[in-house]
Amino acid sequence: MIELKNVCKTFKVAKRNAGFGEAVKSLFCRDYTYVQALNDVSFTVNDGEMVGYIGPNGAGKSSTVKIMSGILTPDSGECIINGRTPWKDRVDHVRDIGVVFGQRSQLWWDVPVIDSFELIRDIYKVSREDYKKSLSSLTELLNLSEILKTPARQLSLGQRMRCEIAASLLHNPKILFLDEPTIGLDASSKIAVREFIKSINKQNKTTVILTTHDMQDIEALTDRILLIGKGRILLDGTLAELKKRHSAFKTITVDYTGEKLPACENYKVTKDGDGRGEIIIDTRVITASQAISFISDHVEIKDISVTGETIDETVVSLYKEFAI
Amino acid sequence: MRKYISFFRIRFIAGLQYRAAAWAGIATQFAWGGMNILMFRAFYEEGSNAFPMPFDSLSTYIWLQQAFLALFMAWFFDTEIFDSIVSGNIAYELCRPINIYNMWFTKNTAVRLSKAVLRCLPILIFAAVLPSPYGMSLPHSIGAFLLFLLSMILGFLVIVAFSMLVHATAFFTISPKGIRVLATSVIEFFSGGLIPIPFFPDWIQPVIYALPFASMQNTPFLIYTGYLSGIEALKSIGLQILWLLVLWCVGKLIFRYALKRVVVQGG
Amino acid sequence: MKLYFKYVGMLLRSQMQYKASFFMTAVGQFLISFTTFLSMVFMFSRFNSVKGFIFSEILICFSVVLMAFSITECFFRGFDVFPRLIKSGELDRILVRPRNEMFQVLASDMDLSRIGRLLQAVVMLIYAFITCDIHWTGYKIITVVLMILGGVAVFTGLFVLFAAFSFFTIEGLEFMNIFTDGSREFGKYPVSIYGEGMLKFYTFVVPIALFQYYPFLYLIGKSENMWYMLLPLLGFAFIIPCYAFFRYGLRKYKSTGS
The missing domain is CATH 3.30.70 (Alpha-Beta Plaits)
Incomplete structure (x- = not known):
């Protein structure tokens, strides 16, 4: 169960002006603007739900995900996930979650993927049997058997994303955060990734929160969507409702x-x-x-x-x- | 030429944006210069007759060095250039109607200048108000000052021309990082960055002066302090011009050769 | 601990992919500190001693500092490149893993090419011990060990402090070089040569005198005070406030937008 109540977060950003004179002036005094990344965000996600989190660039999607995964501390507000506050009980909290940042890799670049997996197993203290079980099911579902021995740098983007997702699920988390998991993938890889996300949500009852710009992802995967813009939740409802309202x-x-x-x-x-x-x-x-x-x-x-x-x-x- | 100027201007303004970096740099260099002077003072008290230059000249040398550090820094290499060579992106640069050597030369000078402009004044002012013999003294004579300015410009161009050669090695090796570290320590040492060249043993000095490194920061600073004057100063400036021409030509040739190879290999 | 060796194993395997680069960098590292050494030789060929210390004594001081610094740089590299971890978003990854952040930063990187420097420090230290007439006792051997360990502790503290500052400013970090690189650079001489004020600064603010000056006096017989032998241990206490500051910075961390 994920519960966010009145979460706010502000960033301070230095203004930079164009031109030579302005550049010199800014040496001595600089104006700052405050960007309200999240403004009174509240929502609840139940266990086993799959939620699509959408909004334009800079709307606050990533900030929300980072708060929920314990990376950022909000200025105010509450966030309780499975009874814990992420930034307070960081270590215990992150044991239960898996995070995929679509644009960043967690695999060691120069060593075979399977070695990265082994290290992740040790980091999460997953027992041998559990590891074997989840590895074999992930290998099957994501069709990894042929690429596990390859160094990450030699993988195609689609192959790498499949490995990234597997890496985030080795410890069998209850909640999975996916930050733009299909970005840059070709059509068949996208479909493979979607199929997989759907199946782990069904089989393991894993709660999935998905941020994306790809509307097909949303259409294929989620029933419920959260629309965020300028740091506020604008809409919380099913895809069908949204369509009815706007179609x-x-x-x-x-x-x-x-x-x-x-x-x-x-x-x-x-x-x-x-x-x-x-x-x-x-x-x-x-x-x-x-x-x-x-x-x-x-x-x-x-x-x-x-x-x-x-x-x-x-x-x-x-x-x-x-x-x- | 216009395009180089506007390119220069953009880089220059971009460099000015880093306010905190400038203040941090000033503080660092001030501390660095101060510590160096204190270190030399300890030696000076040990035996002032073994000192190749008066103590106040040395202080001036060190403050000049700190104030214009950004111009003559040995460790500044443009990672963008290295990356574009190693990754092969340089092929795209070839599409622009601009000479790559000139462009990168311009960029390198612009970055160094923008850093130096911000930093030199505060340091020079601080150093000038410090009590003698720890502070900066006035130039030896007006003539020396004019020669100093000329020699500064030349020395600055010599180090940029030399660093272009170091950048060019990226065409031929898979490990530009190693070369970079190597080049840094060699330039730093032989240009008088660690200790001024007059402090080197007498037997080794003629060799050092013949190397291109002595034509970087060493010549202008020694002219300013009056260590080099008259015909000696003019000779050193002549040497600077010679090195600048040699390094520039060699750099151009290497770039031409290397780029041809890139095109043949298909990037 | 076992996990740390796993990390090290991974890093080694990664680095072995780039043997040529590794070798060149190690040679470069060696050359950098070798030129520093040369400049000291040049200075001492003009002056026989400085503030009552002769060359081989100074060399002990230099090699201890260099050794401590290169060990720290090698194993605590993660803190040295910490701004990069923030920029690349690797810190985010670290934070979503159920292990101590400090441990993960520590294990995230290791730079074995610093071995070039370490090697030089070892050679210099041996040379200095041969040419210097120290009356060796068991205590003095312990003193040398403590000096190196204390040095690693103080430099570690400084590196952690450096990392902590990168939560607040990335551009302005250069000023931290006064303390990290500066301590290495100016620690090559016993800090007393810079004058009374600097000695106080290096005792109470950036405590490198704790491991390179006071025990050094005891080692070369300039002081009989046995307590000086134990002062490097205080260097470990220096890590505590640095660590606290790092924790404070982590709470203020604001990640990079992706």
Whole structure:
């Protein structure tokens, strides 16, 4: 069980101005700005849940993950994970969690992967049997058997990410934090990683918190999403809810013969000309069929298609809605 | 030329951004200079007649050295350059319509200058108000001061030209780190960075003076303190010019050869 | 302890991948301190002694400091490169592992190329002992051992302090060189030659006099005070405030945005 209550964190950043004079001036006095990385963040995640944590760059995703994994100490607020405060009982706490930083490696660069695993086993004091068990299941699930003897520097990005994830799970943690696990991977590696995350969440009941920019990750993996922007939790709900709320808008593309598309106060014409036009409708105001029949009254329709918003667009419109 | 100037300007401003580094550097150099002077004082009290230069000249030498440390530092190598050579990214640099040797030369001078500009004034001022013989004294004569300025510029260019050669070794070895450490200790020692060259045994001095290292910080500082004057000073400046030309030409040749090889190998 | 050797094993295997580089760096390290040695030889060829100490006595002092420093640099390298651990985010990784942070930093890096320096220190020390007429007793042998150990302790403290400061400023770290590199550089002479004030500074603020000056006086017979023999042990106490400061910095740690 993860519980965050009113967590705040501020960073002090030095302002740097352009130009020669400014550079000289800043030698003697420098302005600082305070960046509120997290502003009153509260949420709860239950055991076995899989949560997608999304938000634009600099929204506070990483800071939250770092607080939950005991790296950062917040300025104020509470964070209780399985009954412990991460930054106070750091050593006990981190035994129960696994962390994957997508852009950084925890494998020793020049030695075979299996040796890194052995060392991690010793660091986490995992017993021989448990280690054997989790290693063999990870090897199977992530298809590692052929690359375990290879030094990390010779692995492809996809292979390395699979090893990174395995390394974070050797000690069988209850909670897994994944910070952009699919960044830079090709399509098939992405799918492999997603499949794996799904299966450990199901089989081992591991709680998974996933930050990502890749909406397909979210779509494939999580039911629940947390949207953060400018340090605040903006939305906490299921993916379906989010979609319902934001997929009210549909785009109708029409090929027609005639002058131009008729204007109507219930929809908006976004593009028109040379016999092809685009209309955006709000289905709470007007249904697609109503709109189509209205159009066909005025012009002759040759072809028509209706598309909903993709999840990417949904998120972008969410960002817009909250002005972040 | 314009592009080098604007390139220089960018680097220079970037260097100025590091305020804390500048203050820390000033404090460090002040402590360093002070400790050195105290060390030499201990020797001076032991036997002032064995001292090759008066004590106040020595103090001046040390303060000049600290104030302009950034210009003449032996250990400053541009890791960006090493990395781009070792990783092969240098191939991209070749796409720019600019001469690589000149560009890196400019960059190296800009970084050193921006550091030195920030640091030299406070140190010189501090040193000037220190009581004699521990502080900095005025130059020997106006003529000596003008020669000093000329010699400073030359010495500065000589060390940059030499460090370009060290950078170039990265083309030919897989271990630039080792070369770097090696070059640092050689330059530092033979240029009079540890102890001024006049303190070296008399029999070894002619050899040292013939090496390019003596044409770096040694010549301008000794001119300022009056240790080198008249025809001696002019000769040393001539030697500086000679070394600058030699090192510059050798550097250019090596770069041309090495880059050709990179292109042939496909980067 | 077992885990530490595992780490060391990994590091050794990694470093062996780059043998040529390792060798060159070791030679370079040797050369750096060798030029320092040469400059001392040059100084003493002009002056026979300084403040009543002769060359071979000074050499004992220099080699003890160099030895302690290179041992510290070799095994406590993790603190020396600590700013890099912060920058690269490796510290984040350290913090999500269930082991003491100090231990992990300690085990994260080791620089065996410092052996070049260590070797030189050993040779100098042997040479100094041969040329210097010390009346050897069991106590004096213990004194030498304690001097080296105390030196490692004080330098370790300084390295930890250096690492602690990098939580607050990365750019401004250069000033710490006064204490780390400065202690090595100026510790080559018994600190009393810099004057009364500096001796006090090096006794009470940066306590290198505890292992390179007072026991040294006892060793070469300039002082009969047996207590001087034990002073290097106080160097271990120096680590405590440094460690406390490191802990304080860790609480203020703000990681790098990823």
